[in-house]
Amino acid sequence: MSLAHFHHTNILDIDQFSREDIQFILKYAQVLSQKERGQLSHLLEGRILASLFFESSTRTRLSFETAMIRLGGKVISTVGFQFSSISKGESLSDTMKMVEAYADLAVIRHPVEGSSRIASAAVNIPVINAGDGTGQHPTQALLDVYTIFIEKGCIDGLQIAFVGDLKYGRTIHSLVKLLCHYNVKMIFVAPIDISLPESYRKELKEQNIQFEETEDLKAIWDCDLAYVTRIQQERFADQSQYELLKNVYSVDRSFLLASRKETLIMHPLPRLNELNTDVDDLPHAAYFRMAGYGVTIRMTLLLLCLNIDIESEI
Amino acid sequence: MSLAHFHHTNILDIDQFSREDIQFILKYAQVLSQKERGQLSHLLEGRILASLFFESSTRTRLSFETAMIRLGGKVISTVGFQFSSISKGESLSDTMKMVEAYADLAVIRHPVEGSSRIASAAVNIPVINAGDGTGQHPTQALLDVYTIFIEKGCIDGLQIAFVGDLKYGRTIHSLVKLLCHYNVKMIFVAPIDISLPESYRKELKEQNIQFEETEDLKAIWDCDLAYVTRIQQERFADQSQYELLKNVYSVDRSFLLASRKETLIMHPLPRLNELNTDVDDLPHAAYFRMAGYGVTIRMTLLLLCLNIDIESEI
Amino acid sequence: MSLAHFHHTNILDIDQFSREDIQFILKYAQVLSQKERGQLSHLLEGRILASLFFESSTRTRLSFETAMIRLGGKVISTVGFQFSSISKGESLSDTMKMVEAYADLAVIRHPVEGSSRIASAAVNIPVINAGDGTGQHPTQALLDVYTIFIEKGCIDGLQIAFVGDLKYGRTIHSLVKLLCHYNVKMIFVAPIDISLPESYRKELKEQNIQFEETEDLKAIWDCDLAYVTRIQQERFADQSQYELLKNVYSVDRSFLLASRKETLIMHPLPRLNELNTDVDDLPHAAYFRMAGYGVTIRMTLLLLCLNIDIESEI
Secondary structure, eight states, X not given: OOGGGOOOSOBOOXXXXXXXXXXXXXXXXXXXXXXXXXXXXXXXXXXXXXXXXXXXXXXXXXXXXXXXXXXXXXXXXXXXXXXXXXXXXOOHHHHHHHHHHHOSEEEEEESSTTHHHHHHHHOSSOEEEEEETTSOOHHXXXXXXXXXXXXXXXXXXXXXXXXXXXXXXXXXXXXHHHHTTSOOEEEEEOOGGGXXXXXXXXHHHHTXXXXXXXXXXXXXXXXXXXXXXXXXXXXXXXXXXXXXXXXXXXXXXXXXXXXXXXXXXXXXXXXXXXXXXXXTTSTTBOTTHHHHXXXXXXXHXXXXXXXOOHHHHO | OOGGGOXXXXXXXXXXOOHHHHHHHHHHHHHHHTSOHHHHTTTTTTOEEEEEESSOOHHHHHHHXXXXXXXXXXEEEEEGGGOHHHHTTOOHXXXXXXXXXXXXXXXXXXXXXXXXXXXXXXXXXOEEEEEETTSOOHHHHHHHHHHHHHHHSOSTTOEEEEESOTTTOHHHHHHHHHHTTSOOEEEEEOOGGGOOOHHHHHHHHHTTOEEEEESOGGGGGGSSEEEEOOOOGGGOSSHHHHHHHTTSOOBOHHHHHTOSSOOEEEOOSOOOTTBXXXXXXXXXXXXXXXXXXXXXXXXXXXXXXXXXOHHHHO | OOGGGOOOSOBOOGGGOOHHHXXXXXXXXXXXXXXXXXXXXXXXTTOEEEEEESSOXXXXXXXXXXXXXXXXXXXXXXXXXXXXXXXXXXXXXXXXXXXXXXXXEEEEEESSTTHHHHHHHHOXXXXXXXXXXXXXXXXXHHHHHHHHHHHHSOSTTOEEEEESOTTTOHHHHHHHHHHTTSOOEEEEEOOGGGOOOHHHHHHHHHTTOEEEEESOGGGGGGSSEEEEOOOOGXXXXXXXXXXXXXXXXXXXXXXXXXXXXXXXXXXXXXXXXXXXXXXXXXXXXXXXXXXXXXXXXXXXXXXHHTTOOHHHHO
């Protein structure tokens, strides 16, 4: 896994990656996943990760912290409301300059879009964006692509459905962008009120990506996989609209067993009614395995940002 | 310490243990306590404990985390209100399936009775109940028994008093159940309004345990040890009743020095007026030593759940 | 670095230190800072620090936790509102007796003045005061002196300005006291309403320290360094007074470039308008480097409290 062709020291948004970059990350992660735990447990010995969650995201925080300590590194951690200096009016840049003196790299989650870029610009240590506001969440998109790569063995040639809140769903927006580097067909399944924004439709056309839009959930029966998402209550100014839409789709066992293909079901979790628990023990259910893939992808990104070549190190 | 006869991979409630199990735990803990720190510091190297406190309990959380890191393990930790996915409606089972991808075992504290059993059923990693609602707190009961075992050298034959809130006191209920495996005499000291529930009285009779009930604190003068507890304000719907009862007993230095026996005083802490600080430097005071016994018992349970035989490993 | 002449196992306030103590700490820190990271990473292996922040102070907490883990130690950590036993009425002494069973030393931050002394009196492990209310913050004062020592090469003979809130500023009060051990001239720059309290003025006279007071910020042009501080909104009962004073001074690039000397600018951070970001890339700006000095000083204090002689250990 020569690092000669990978030049990113920060992971800020998915637009920074070429197809070659993504392929490199996927293969690096795959090699990593095949190592014994003991082979990895000293790679980041003596390094410190600052886990800076200016807003709470337990799933993502624990994933990064697990990744760091599996590699032998240490973590200093803080969650939003604990940032006492922020409450006294400190700028993010100033906070980051303090962090730079403590840690070898930083993961940042922040409620305001663009924060991770500001954070990164302030310091000389690598910064990884763990989600900033309505902006990007690149490590989630990379773990989604890695899930497809491992579960399906390839990405090119797949027919992929996206189900649920396509208007506000940050996760879907990032994944769609990343998949534009591949030869896939996309099926967007959503009620008209929360369908894909026009800007994404335009980009797909420019990139010559084949896609269809429908309100009919049965469209996923023809797909290799369906990426199902929660209707996010917190995004609706009008709660009565949320009530109308929240249960519009529900993927369950009998619906899936009627599928022509063994449609793989992915979900970024947490889930509500859109994905029934009676799916959990079907082979279709990839969503719990995604937590493990997430740790692998985050281990990969920590190592790449610190320029660690696992082949020569192990 | 052959593990051939110990078959528990989860610690969910005290009813799961036979007398043989308890004896095994006590002796394993005693052997562990006699080792040098350096002999233990690599036993759980590379293992990760998920410390999941859905409600705050600093004493118990720090005890488990200390136990884990003394054994060379690592901890990922989260406290209640940080569980962002829970606030979005995620089920405990789904949360646990994420945790399973991150950690080798989990400790769970939860406000709802039965939660630890639900958590355990969702995953294939060991789960330890660190208190669930008005339900059980088995590691507290085990550390209480371990305290008696170490401080008194044996358990059979002792006369043991329980003082304070016998109606709502989860700690006392668990300890009473555990001691039913031993040949002890129990003295229950409480005002009638917060005396032992009828179900426990019935069980004691069925198990042929000798016991007495009284409102007179002087009864502890005849006991080998007294387990004193706080009247828990948060359990009273009627605060005026709490005000009447909160100072009904106060164990202090002069009262203890009048005792016929050197009655050992235990207390799960925190304490209020029921146990005066002027007792602290008497030999009677075992309650501060209990924090150390607690770490030993939790180290023991972490090792047993992961099936580590200390004799062969060291 | 023989420890024969250093006899402090607790760091509670700056009055405990003689000039010889301070010089010893500064030199120990300097030696430590010249070591490779790998030489230090096992010095506190197997030791556990209890990081007890009864009020939030992210900067100080992360600094101590970084210091501990760089030395190979482990941290158990808790922040204010998580102290469930405190909310049930537990005394600080009782909490500390629990901590003593878990950790090898403790760092305590507490909103009430004198708390660290109470904490220390309750236990036999070293206790370090990380700020208690309007009381002392000795590790901040030591890192300030260490900054001067490293940046200027010496302390005796310097002319040092203090700017901003000299009435309520705990940081400044502690640093002034510490600098009384040196042959320095102090210039106090503050509006009359928040000028240095009379008690400090009296002490400076008794100690024969040369000092001047002025409202004119231009006084710092003649100084080797200026210690600038934030006007602390939270200290003002009358918010209209805060509004009048908050922007009374603003150190910026053009003001500094007009200085006769290259006045070094220090600031405990966080900063607001009193220190403009256009100063950040001037050589004058020492304030971001202070975060690194802080980690070194805290590593030093952890080692000294545990009586570790780095020369013989490395």
